[in-house]
Amino acid sequence: MAGALASLKIVEIGELASAPYASKLMADMGAEVIKIERPGAGDRARTRGPFPGGAPHPDKSGLFLYLNANKLGVTLDIARPEGMELLERLVAQADVLIHNVWPPEMDRAGLSFERMSKINPRLVMTSITPFGLTGPKRNLRAEELTIWSAGGVCVLNGAGPEHPELPPLKTFGSQAGYQGGVHGAVATMGAVLAALRDGAGQQIDVSCQEAIASQLEMTFEYWPYMKMIATRLGKKPLQPVESMQCKDGGWIYLCCIEEHQWKAFVDLMGNPDWAGEEIFSDRLKRGDNWEALKIFLEEYVSRQTVLDLYKKAQARRIPFAPVSTMGDLLNSEHLKARGFFVEIAHPVAGACKFPGAPLKYSATPWELRTPAPTLGQHNQEIFGGRLGLSAARLDELKRTDVI
Amino acid sequence: MARPPLDGVRIADFTWVWAGPYCTLQLAHLGADVIRIETKTRPCVTRLLPPWPGGKPVGLNRSGYFNQYNQGKRSLTLNFKDPEAHEVARRLIAKSDVVVNNFAHGVMDRMGFGYEAVKKIRPDIIMVSLTGYGDTGPYRDYIAYGPAQVPLSGLSALTGYRGWPPMHAGFSYADPNAGVHGAFAILTALFYRAKTGEGQYIDMSQWECAMDLLAEGLLEYTMNGCEPERAGNEDPWMAPHGIYRCLDRPEPVMGVTVDQWIAIAIADDAEFARFAAAIGQPELASDARYATFAARKAHEEDLNGLISAWTAARRADDVARSLQQAGIAAAVVADSRYLSEEDEHINGRDYFVRREHPEVGTMQHCGIPWKMSRTATSVRAAAPGIGQHTDEVLSGLLGYSAADVSRLRAQGALE
Numbered sequence: 001m002a003g004a005l006a007s008l009k010i011v012e013i014g015e016l017a018s019a020p021y022a023s024k025l026m027a028d029m030g031a032e033v034i035k036i037e038r039p040g041a042g043d044r045a046r047t048r049g050p051f052p053g054g055a056p057h058p059d060k061s062g063l064f065l066y067l068n069a070n071k072l073g074v075t076l077d078i079a080r081p082e083g084m085e086l087l088e089r090l091v092a093q094a095d096v097l098i099h100n101v102w103p104p105e106m107d108r109a110g111l112s113f114e115r116m117s118k119i120n121p122r123l124v125m126t127s128i129t130p131f132g133l134t135g136p137k138r139n140l141r142a143e144e145l146t147i148w149s150a151g152g153v154c155v156l157n158g159a160g161p162e163h164p165e166l167p168p169l170k171t172f173g174s175q176a177g178y179q180g181g182v183h184g185a186v187a188t189m190g191a192v193l194a195a196l197r198d199g200a201g202q203q204i205d206v207s208c209q210e211a212i213a214s215q216l217e218m219t220f221e222y223w224p225y226m227k228m229i230a231t232r233l234g235k236k237p238l239q240p241v242e243s244m245q246c247k248d249g250g251w252i253y254l255c256c257i258e259e260h261q262w263k264a265f266v267d268l269m270g271n272p273d274w275a276g277e278e279i280f281s282d283r284l285k286r287g288d289n290w291e292a293l294k295i296f297l298e299e300y301v302s303r304q305t306v307l308d309l310y311k312k313a314q315a316r317r318i319p320f321a322p323v324s325t326m327g328d329l330l331n332s333e334h335l336k337a338r339g340f341f342v343e344i345a346h347p348v349a350g351a352c353k354f355p356g357a358p359l360k361y362s363a364t365p366w367e368l369r370t371p372a373p374t375l376g377q378h379n380q381e382i383f384g385g386r387l388g389l390s391a392a393r394l395d396e397l398k399r400t401d402v403i
Numbered sequence: 404m405a406r407p408p409l410d411g412v413r414i415a416d417f418t419w420v421w422a423g424p425y426c427t428l429q430l431a432h433l434g435a436d437v438i439r440i441e442t443k444t445r446p447c448v449t450r451l452l453p454p455w456p457g458g459k460p461v462g463l464n465r466s467g468y469f470n471q472y473n474q475g476k477r478s479l480t481l482n483f484k485d486p487e488a489h490e491v492a493r494r495l496i497a498k499s500d501v502v503v504n505n506f507a508h509g510v511m512d513r514m515g516f517g518y519e520a521v522k523k524i525r526p527d528i529i530m531v532s533l534t535g536y537g538d539t540g541p542y543r544d545y546i547a548y549g550p551a552q553v554p555l556s557g558l559s560a561l562t563g564y565r566g567w568p569p570m571h572a573g574f575s576y577a578d579p580n581a582g583v584h585g586a587f588a589i590l591t592a593l594f595y596r597a598k599t600g601e602g603q604y605i606d607m608s609q610w611e612c613a614m615d616l617l618a619e620g621l622l623e624y625t626m627n628g629c630e631p632e633r634a635g636n637e638d639p640w641m642a643p644h645g646i647y648r649c650l651d652r653p654e655p656v657m658g659v660t661v662d663q664w665i666a667i668a669i670a671d672d673a674e675f676a677r678f679a680a681a682i683g684q685p686e687l688a689s690d691a692r693y694a695t696f697a698a699r700k701a702h703e704e705d706l707n708g709l710i711s712a713w714t715a716a717r718r719a720d721d722v723a724r725s726l727q728q729a730g731i732a733a734a735v736v737a738d739s740r741y742l743s744e745e746d747e748h749i750n751g752r753d754y755f756v757r758r759e760h761p762e763v764g765t766m767q768h769c770g771i772p773w774k775m776s777r778t779a780t781s782v783r784a785a786a787p788g789i790g791q792h793t794d795e796v797l798s799g800l801l802g803y804s805a806a807d808v809s810r811l812r813a814q815g816a817l818e
Contacts, residue, residue: 004595025584029591048640050623050631062622113776132774137748140727143668145636145644146734150746154646154666155738157573159564167646168664168736170636171572172561178616182583183429187773189590190408190433194778196597198405202777210754210772213742215425215579218454221467223739224767225454229656231738232573241550243559243569251569253554319548321555323569326624326631329557329614334542340611341625353625358612359588360537362518363603364595 003030004364008192010096011036011087012071013078013111015044016144017177018128018208019100020067022185026096027070028357028366034090034382035068035373039075039401042375043068052349058375059348063174065372066354069344073373074382075403079109082402087111088119089387095195096188098126100180104139113203123201124191128184130176132207147176151212156219158232168232179215180208238283239290243323244298250306251323254297259283264316269300346371379403404779407434412593415492415499416440416476417516419447421549421575422533422609423505424472425582430501430589431475432771432780438477438499438796440492441789443818444484450789456763464762464788471768473786474758479797480790485816489515494801496524500596501589505533505581505609508543518604527602529592533585537608547609549575556613561620563633570633580616581609636666642699643675644668646736647711649719656740663719664736667710667726672696674731681729682713720745743767760785793817 008031014020020035020043027033037043045064052060077083078101091097101111106127113125127133130142131150148154153175154168184206195201213220219230236242240254256262262283266275274280274296279289286293301309306322313320322328330341330353342356349371357366383389383403397403412435416427419441431437441447449469456465464470479495481488496502502521504511511517511532518530532538535547553559553572563570588605596602614621623631638644645667652661669675672695676688687693687709692702699706714722719735726733735741742749749755754772757765763785770782797803803811811817 004591007598008594025587026591048619050619050626052626054627062626063619066618066622131748132752135748135752140734141730141732142734143641143644143670143732145638145646145668146666146732149646149664149666149736150734152737152739152742153573154736155573155664157562157571159567159570164662166564167636167648169562169564169570169573170646170666171576172558172631172633173617173619175576175616179580179583182580182587183772186429186433186583186586186590187775189587189594190780191775191778193590193593193597194405194408196594197408198778200405200777202775204776205774207749207752207754207772209749210752210770213749213754214769214772215574215576215583216739216769217421217574217579218449218452218466218468218471219574220739220742220769221471221766222454223743225456225467225763226458227656228454229661229738229740231661233662243554243571245568251554251560253551253559255548255551257548257550314542314545317546319546319551321547321551323554323559324557325560326557326617326620329621330624334536334540335611337540338537338608338611340614352622354618354622355611355614358584358607358615360606361588361592361603362605363601364592 001363001365003367004361006030008032008096009094010034010098011090011094013099013101015100017045017067017174018180018184019098020045021178021181022126022128022188023071023098024067025182025185028368029364030367033071035071035073036076036078036087037073037375039077039403042075046375065346065349065352068372070369071373072378072382073376074379075376077402078111080402082397084110086383086387091116091123092119094120094123095192096124096126098128098184098188100128103129103133117201121200122195124188124195124204125201126184126188126204126206128180128206128208130208132210133205144174144176145170147208148212151176151209152216152220153212155231161233161235164233176208176212179211180206183211183214235287236290237287239286239293240297244301246304246306246309247302248305250325252301252306252309253321253323254301255319255321256283261318262286264318265313268312268316268318272296342368344368344371348374376403405777407779409433409435412436412501413499414438415496415502417502417504417506417511418533419505420449421472422578422581423503425579426533426585427476427503428472428474429583429586432782434780436477437475438479438495438792439473439787441478441480442482443480443789444482446789456766462762467766470760470763470766470786474756474768475783476787477792477796478787478790479793480817482815482818483514485814487811487814488816491797491801491811491816492516493524495796496521496528498800499525500529500593502528502530503533503585503589507546508534508536508538522602527596527600529589529596529602531585531589531605531607533581533607533609535609537611538606549578552577552609552613555610557617557620558613561617561631561633564635565633567633577609577613581607581612584612637703638668641668641670642696642703643706643710645707645710647707647714649714649717649722665714665719665722666734666736668732670732675699677729678726678731681726681731756782758782758785761788790817
């Protein structure tokens, strides 16, 4: 069986997480992705690790290996005229060009939809950038931390009202990149369907800031609806929805949102006397009196082990969850039964194990076919084999750092 | 503009709360006819949650939470305790391309709308179930609530101040993340159906979708066998890299002083030299404690103190402007008011939408995070009132007569 996107051809010019994640999602569904990297250094993800033994190596970065499996890799400097010409020849054969080239660098290289659509009118060109292709912040410098902050998420996370001196807190990893990427993949697939219908491509301008602002739960609407600002310093209206430490050192997330969940938890705890106090009699009162409730709950939780309490709670339909460590995830009996983690051998990095299919299709499989490319691994195959460049020409392009 | 990409595609939307509605919101943005199947006997939780205009929870149509994530959809109310409500749903599925739900595993089967049953109604149907734990595996019947999915995913163990307990993400991140991945899944299945004529079933686990976002943490473990330490706002390859306090907002909001912060990330030595000059301390760039990345990382706490002392006396907007002029990645840590009124950029891009709603007026909502050049994509209407389109769907789409609709309503099937 082939993947759902087996007939789709994609060219990616991507760094770090956003555009690479968008095309990874499509590559895993069977699309062919040719990834273009800068000659010499390559994708910046190659420098960010994690690395085996903590030793940086461009072909051993965990982030790169994960985001770029199933892709073909070439090197090309699109800011050089010879590089742009080769990009145009690749785009002529593609359905989609997806990139996260910073807008000022797009301008310098002359990378534009106008130019690309002249080569291929059916092309869908998706630009995933921190702030989008228009507006006063188009050309601003941005990194993961500043984009996640500009999208409105950081302000929601942190130590709470007891510690106003501690800063808003970034969520781990490359979340702004992933969200720009997956929203970009949605828009791209929409445009691919429209291209199939109409025989014409188009430009898609994805703003990572807007992708983040689109998922602020109810917090954004507090301002237009009630002129209130939701921040990390607000008190939680209902409780318990908190992590607590168990006797085995692990943490469990207590979560009683519905009244019947609290009642089931009280029953699980053996109906202690304190639970009958008026000040704990509904979820809002438990929120108001959290400082008192917390002491009782900590005393109980500190005598439990994480897995035991999790399973006992779930058996009573209480939606507790462990605060999973990486080891918990890799060793989870549930995830093992679903075959979630996958492994593939990489010629330089060796065996790599990482997340597999987040989407399980009945007719078209998610597939891990090839490991991430080493820098320029497919230059010969793509530029020589597919575009028909001679060996002498390839040598020359390599000597002049075009590829 | 050409027709929207999903013009003519219909979604029978059995979702509720946040993950599922965020999935079908993407499809509505792309032009699909999304029909939410709701019931007044157990309204969507988000219809009951704040914020409400004036702070008062009156009725089911005034929640900013619901009204944000259901823009551009239609609402049909059915009470499945009445057998004829099932017949209405079957007729709707027969006229739909996609069935989506985010109930716990097994609920759709018990309602009589499992994949096998739905496929009999419409052989080329695409069906997606966005469950917490997936359809297989020993925990498939476990229940998942939005806030608990963040710690379950592993994100909490990785997020937090150095030396502090695990933290949350501050919102039920796994929900919209699962929703947008679900929308991607549906679009790829529509592509496959366009090529082959075949539908299919897609089993999605919200937990697994969230673990897709943890590669740096998971690979640290699979490569080196160790759990990454929580490191606040630090970055392993950039320093300084943090969020620093600025002057408070000049005016209190609801009687409370509101703090303001700036996020700053410095990628290399050249940037640090420009940064040092921009804050009026160019000598820092040649100071042995700060001249190289390794030195800055070793003295990061001192450096953060110096930076905080400089930012504390300034407005966040001014700091962002002066650092950006020096080519430094800096951004105001935006809160809802900042996004809503003060960020000229996002407002200038027509991102926010204000559609007329009969009960809340033209309230500001977040819109579509992408722009397409050829096909129209727009938020077509405000979120529906509960059951607002019941008559329209029954008589206009499903062929019920006015008399049938009245009879169904009288017997309670349309509650």
